[in-house]
Amino acid sequence: MPELPEVEVSRLGIEPHVVGQRITAVKVHHPRLRWPIPESVHKLKGQVVVAIERRAKYLLLESAIGTLILHLGMSGSLRVVPVATERGKHDHFELVLSSEQCLRLNDPRRFGAVLWQEPDESELSLFSNLGPEPLTDDFSGELLYQRSRSRKSPVKTFIMDNANVVGVGNIYATEALFAAGVDPRRAAGRISRARYQLLAQHIKRVLARAIQQGGTSLRDFTRADGKPGYFKQELLVYGRTGQPCVNCATELKTVQLGQRRSVYCPDCQR
DNA sequence: AATGGGGCCTGATAGC
């Protein structure tokens, strides 16, 4: 589910309910996510959440004594609900707040993660190889151009690699490549500077627009209040194999790149 | 160093 926009929408959704609250209980219902949930997360009990940040697709709940790290994997979502609310089938982790509400992590496939970082701990290895945030000035077409020289993998695989730019998953990579008119199969190293500038621009635009629309809800994703995001209605190619291109009416095709399927217009994307 | 594939999981859907 969650690519950068969905994670950011989650952050914005839970922030007003969680920041400033004291954690009155930490409940681990199913400790086996992508990695086992460490015992150290219980340190949060009694602490106040001072901020919620996002780095790539990780959410960082900061307290005076350390940071709780959340990742939503493929199927995770966060809800803020009254403590009395009955637990859902895949609610694996929760923080009970002094407001009598609680923050619950639901994740059917359990590809997500809950981790802990001490304040003085050196950066987690998870974060050490992350590229720039796409919505900041650290990310640019020039950077993509520089990093891609002599790379043979397809440009779609290249922009989905977190070392080059974070947060761009299958949906938004597919959409941005279409918007920029770039064939997803092309070797990353054989694309011009000008086209990377266009591509970077569209990556930024698509992500920002998706955040504005509350993210893309395919199956699992809902916002903190349980409502779906509306960006799905603006997807121009993702999930539309066999349908006509919105620009030229050519039939959209699918190709497998890496382990991911990619929809593209054979006419508009070159 | 770069690249490709496997694996972690459950659930929805398609096809028989």
Added chain:
DNA sequence: TGCTATCAGGCCCCAT
């Protein structure tokens, strides 16, 4: 209706 196969938004790790 019920079975099986296929696919799904992420990302680490290993072999080549």
